[in-house]
Amino acid sequence: MAPMRLGSLTLSSNLFLSPLAGYTNLPFRLTVRELGGLGLATTDLVNARSLLEKKAKALKLIETAPGDQPLAVQLFGSVPEEMRDAAQMVETLGMAAVDINMGCPVRKVCQVGGGSAMMTQLQRTARLVQGMVQAVRIPVTAKMRLGWDEANLTAPDLARALEDAGVAAVFVHGRTRAQGFGGRVNLAGIRAVVEAVRRIPVIGNGDVTTPEAARRMLEETGCAGVSIGRGAFYNPWIFQHTARYLATGEVPPEPGFEERVRVMCRHLDRMVEVFGEEQGCRMFRKIAPWYAKRFGPASEFNRRVVLLSSRLQFDEILTAYRQWRAQFLDENGELKPRFRPLPLTPSFMHEAGTVAGQALPVPKGPVERW
Numbered sequence: 405m406a407p408m409r410l411g412s413l414t415l416s417s418n419l420f421l422s423p424l425a426g427y428t429n430l431p432f433r434l435t436v437r438e439l440g441g442l443g444l445a446t447t448d449l450v451n452a453r454s455l456l457e458k459k460a461k462a463l464k465l466i467e468t469a470p471g472d473q474p475l476a477v478q479l480f481g482s483v484p485e486e487m488r489d490a491a492q493m494v495e496t497l498g499m500a501a502v503d504i505n506m507g508c509p510v511r512k513v514c515q516v517g518g519g520s521a522m523m524t525q526l527q528r529t530a531r532l533v534q535g536m537v538q539a540v541r542i543p544v545t546a547k548m549r550l551g552w553d554e555a556n557l558t559a560p561d562l563a564r565a566l567e568d569a570g571v572a573a574v575f576v577h578g579r580t581r582a583q584g585f586g587g588r589v590n591l592a593g594i595r596a597v598v599e600a601v602r603r604i605p606v607i608g609n610g611d612v613t614t615p616e617a618a619r620r621m622l623e624e625t626g627c628a629g630v631s632i633g634r635g636a637f638y639n640p641w642i643f644q645h646t647a648r649y650l651a652t653g654e655v656p657p658e659p660g661f662e663e664r665v666r667v668m669c670r671h672l673d674r675m676v677e678v679f680g681e682e683q684g685c686r687m688f689r690k691i692a693p694w695y696a697k698r699f700g701p702a703s704e705f706n707r708r709v710v711l712l713s714s715r716l717q718f719d720e721i722l723t724a725y726r727q728w729r730a731q732f733l734d735e736n737g738e739l740k741p742r743f744r745p746l747p748l749t750p751s752f753m754h755e756a757g758t759v760a761g762q763a764l765p766v767p768k769g770p771v772e773r774w
């Protein structure tokens with residue numbers, strides 16, 4: 405794996421987990437990290453003021469564990485003093501880095517000058533960021549989109565201004581705020597940001613669903629690293645596979661059914677540990693079907709898992725599902741060819757942003773459009 409520097413930090417790889425609010429929590433991060441290949445993960449966005457006020461919800465969002473390192477906390481807010489003090493708090497708590505959300509399109513966040521609105525006020529944003537950089541020793545990074553809309557592609561200018569303000573790196577999702585998740589990621593737009601900065605690494609983001617798409621992002625934009633969100637949720641093995649592919653040119657074989665079940669169970673166990681059995685199981689109702697997307701026929705599993713309410717019940721669902729799934733297996737216990745999911749190979753995924761020939765789904769969450 406290619407190590408990478410982020411300010412004073414050395415990361416084991418140039419592959420990053422993008423925050424997906426509601427999904428990239430501690431259980432998911434631990435699950436992905438255990439599979440290997442990930443350089444740095446970031447928490448869901450956290451309201452700086454709520455963190456300073458030590459609101460239970462904000463503290464839960466930054467919950468971490470020894471195996472969950474290195475970890476960046478992503479802050480959002482628009483009051484310079486609050487952002488500065490929250491960054492100091494993040495540092496005091498022992499986090500590896502602090503990231504600033506400049507991409508969130510949600511009106512509630514933008515109206516108060518946070519999220520995507522930060523991309524429209526370069527000088528003000530640069531001053532706020534400088535205040536944070538000067539207050540901490542850990543790297544401060546920023547995550548942005550290409551701009552507010554097509555007519556205002558401010559990311560190159562903003563990235564340059566933030567470099568002068570002292571950020572250690574910028575993450576760029578290659579779409580505008582107005583675009584939401586529509587259309588394709590704009591690699592030329594990311595390239596313009598890479599060309600605008602002098603020293604700091606730019607990390608490209610958007611629609612990376614395969615190791616090949618990650619390489620294309622690196623090659624066509626010249627970015628120093630790749631950040632993966634939905635593609636990791638769909639396929640938690642993507643970091644391990646991409647790291648191997650970038651190093652050797654070979655994509656490891658897809659994990660089989662038993663390995664997927666093993667990892668899914670680890671994920672659920674951690675959900676129960678971190679959120680308690682009732683809430684953890686309830687949250688897992690919308691996570692388990694993502695694993696099942698690669699199980700082959702899974703209607704029987706999905707039908708029952710939406711009612712999940714205890715760990716024991718999950719084992720019962722799995723046992724019943726295995727029995728039902730047996731009808732699709734051959735004498736070697738493999739899915740008969742016509743029931744196999746389409747392979748995650750480039751021929752089915754030649755378009756970035758698709759998985760097995762279909763558009764990459766956007767997981768439902770507290771926000772609809774990022």
Ligand SMILES: Cc1cc2nc3c(=O)[nH]c(=O)nc-3n(C[C@H](O)[C@H](O)[C@H](O)COP(=O)(O)O)c2cc1C
Nearest residue numbers: 422423424425448449577610611632633634769774
């Ligand atoms: C449900 C959901 C929640 C998201 N939450 C955040 C967030 O908290 N902070 C952030 O900077 N981006 C957030 N994003 C944007 C992603 O980090 C990422 O930039 C975007 O999904 C594009 O990358 P991808 O195609 O690899 O998913 C979110 C996206 C989705 C779909």
